[in-house]
Amino acid sequence: xxxxxxxxxxxxxxxxxxxxxxxxxxxxxxxxxxxxxxxxxxxxxxxxxxxxxxxxxxxxxxxxxxxxxxxxxxxxxxxxxxxxxxxxxxxxxxxxxxxxxxxxxxxxxxxxxxxxxxxxxxxxxxxxxxxxxxxxxxxxxxxxxxxxxxxxxxxxxxxxxxxxx
Amino acid sequence: xxxxxxxxxxxxxxxxxxxxxxxxxxxxxxxxxxxxxxxxxxxxxxxxxxxxxxxxxxxxxxxxxxxxxxxxxxxxxxxxxxxxxxxxxxxxxxxxxxxxxxxxxxxxxxxxxxxxxxxxxxxxxxxxxxxxxxxxxxxxxxxxxxxxxxxxxxxxxxxxxxxxx
DNA sequence: ATATAGTTATATCGGATCGATATAACATGG
DNA sequence: CCATGTTATATCGATCCGATATAACTATAT
Numbered sequence: 001x002x003x004x005x006x007x008x009x010x011x012x013x014x015x016x017x018x019x020x021x022x023x024x025x026x027x028x029x030x031x032x033x034x035x036x037x038x039x040x041x042x043x044x045x046x047x048x049x050x051x052x053x054x055x056x057x058x059x060x061x062x063x064x065x066x067x068x069x070x071x072x073x074x075x076x077x078x079x080x081x082x083x084x085x086x087x088x089x090x091x092x093x094x095x096x097x098x099x100x101x102x103x104x105x106x107x108x109x110x111x112x113x114x115x116x117x118x119x120x121x122x123x124x125x126x127x128x129x130x131x132x133x134x135x136x137x138x139x140x141x142x143x144x145x146x147x148x149x150x151x152x153x154x155x156x157x158x159x160x161x162x163x164x165x
Numbered sequence: 166x167x168x169x170x171x172x173x174x175x176x177x178x179x180x181x182x183x184x185x186x187x188x189x190x191x192x193x194x195x196x197x198x199x200x201x202x203x204x205x206x207x208x209x210x211x212x213x214x215x216x217x218x219x220x221x222x223x224x225x226x227x228x229x230x231x232x233x234x235x236x237x238x239x240x241x242x243x244x245x246x247x248x249x250x251x252x253x254x255x256x257x258x259x260x261x262x263x264x265x266x267x268x269x270x271x272x273x274x275x276x277x278x279x280x281x282x283x284x285x286x287x288x289x290x291x292x293x294x295x296x297x298x299x300x301x302x303x304x305x306x307x308x309x310x311x312x313x314x315x316x317x318x319x320x321x322x323x324x325x326x327x328x329x330x
Numbered sequence: 331a332t333a334t335a336g337t338t339a340t341a342t343c344g345g346a347t348c349g350a351t352a353t354a355a356c357a358t359g360g
Numbered sequence: 361c362c363a364t365g366t367t368a369t370a371t372c373g374a375t376c377c378g379a380t381a382t383a384a385c386t387a388t389a390t
Contacts, residue, residue, distance in 0.1 A: 002346080018368050026289045027300060028307040030282070031248070036347045038370060043346095059368065083196070095299040117195070124191045134260040135192060141317060142193040148313065152306060167376080183339050201376040203341060208375095224339070 001087055002040035005029070007064065007072040008094040010050055014063035017041055027093055029086070044068070077102060080109045104160050111153045118146045166252055167205035170194070172229065172237035173259040175215055179228040182206055192258055194251070209233070242267060245274045269325050276318045283311045 009015060009023050017038060024032045041062060044050045049068030052060045064072065076098055082088045088110050095103050121143050131139075174180060174188050182203060189197045206227060209215045214233030217225045229237065241263055247253045253275050260268050286308050296304075 016368075017370095026304075028286075028303055031348080033348050033350090034368095034370075035349065035372085039346080089303060093300055093303055096297045121193070132261045135258055137321060138193055138254060138258055139191075144317075145310070145313075148310075152309075156302060181339075182341095196377085198377050198379095199339095199341075200343085200378065204375080 001084075001090065002032070002036055003044060004072070004075045004087070004094075005032075005090050006037075006040055006044060007049060007068055007075065008090065008097075010062055010064040011069065011072055011094070011097065014053070014061045016059045016061050018059075020062075028089065047071075073097065080106050081113070082106065082110045083113050100160065100163075104157060107153055107157050107160065111150060111157070114146050114150050114153070118143065118150070121146065166249075166255065167197070167201055168209060169237070169240045169252070169259075170197075170255050171202075171205055171209060172214060172233055172240065173255065173262075175227055175229045176234065176237055176259070176262065179218070179226045181224045181226050185227075193254065212236075238262065245271050246278070247271065247275045248278050265325065265328075269322060272318055272322050272325065276315060276322070279311055279315050279318070283308065283315070286311065 005024060006020055009020050015023070017034075020041075021032055021034065021037050041050070045052065045062070047067075048065060049071050050062045051065050052062050054060055076091060076094055080091070082091070088106075091098075091106060095106075098106070121139065125139055125143070170189060171185055174185050180188070182199075185206075186197055186199065186202050206215065210217065210227075212232075213230060214236050215227045216230050217227050219225055241256060241259055245256070247256070253271075256263075256271060260271075263271070286304065290304055290308070
């Protein structure tokens with residue numbers, strides 16, 4: 001998760017740790033902690049996917065290596081599930097680096113996961129125990145947000161197909 | 166997180182591990198893994214908050230102890246932040262066990278967190294770098310879902326106030 | 331009858347992530 | 361001049377995730 005995020009951001013130019021975290025924050029990934037970011041950077045550095053070049057003062061600027069660029073493209077395109085929302089959102093953030101037909105495939109895979117989930121939510125709602133009003137509210141909210149995301153995905157797919165012409 | 170969830174479910178009657186996971190799944194917490202569930206059960210057992218009584222076959226049924234009941238009520242009512250969505254949703258699932266005025270306080274704290282977040286999202290959008298259309302889509306979606314959740318919370322608060330009379 | 335596949339159930343392992351905390355340089359405003 | 365805030369890197373323990381193993385029981389097909 002962090003791997004793809006860090007590689008993707010460094011793909012668009014060198015950054016130091018704190019800047020990576022800020023960019024992620026801006027992209028809607030609030031609460032990416034330093035406790036996961038710095039170990040991730042260390043990890044990627046160990047694999048030779050990123051390299052530090054010391055900048056001004058104490059800051060370490062990290063850049064993508066050639067190996068890292070290949071790893072990024074592989075991760076971005078790798079066997080989508082895509083049941084994990086965070087992973088999907090990060091993938092989407094770097095969609096520009098993915099081939100158009102793969103973009104549509106990723107979007108539709110995510111859509112399929114959500115329609116399955118929606119069907120299950122409705123099944124559960126039908127044959128559910130009495131249930132107090134708060135759990136009902138929770139389940140109804142799940143249905144609503146899932147429907148909303150499906151509609152959003154449909155919009156993205158439509159835009160993708162239109163843009164492709 | 167798991168702690169409150171497990172205690173809350175056992176508060177409504179004894180269950181074994183697999184059933185806890187199924188109930189959580191039904192409540193919209195898909196992908197609560199056994200790798201976090203079973204260690205959590207072990208943890209709570211170690212603290213004397215839950216106790217196993219062996220059921221049919223290999224199944225272990227867990228029930229809430231008196232100490233566990235107190236711990237549950239304390240956790241449920243404890244200093245809300247509530248920036249963590251999962252924690253908030255679990256809290257909401259057990260709202261029935263919380264005093265009405267505390268319920269409203271929790272809802273409004275969550276609302277406050279979301280309005281702050283919304284303001285920040287809009288600030289970022291205004292003074293953002295060029296940004297390709299996918300990151301724009303991502304950021305716009307964040308705004309939309311946050312607005313939607315705020316509206317939902319408003320509904321819950323209104324219902325709470327109406328029900329209180 | 332008996333393979334085959336699926337569900338229920340408990341468990342563990344390594345690695346990833348989180349939240350809190352520590353440190354320190356530098357900037358800014360009162 | 362000094363307190364507060366921001367930038368920046370780092371680490372620790374606890375928790376959580378994903379994958380995997382095991383095994384009994386159940387339904388279904390051949």
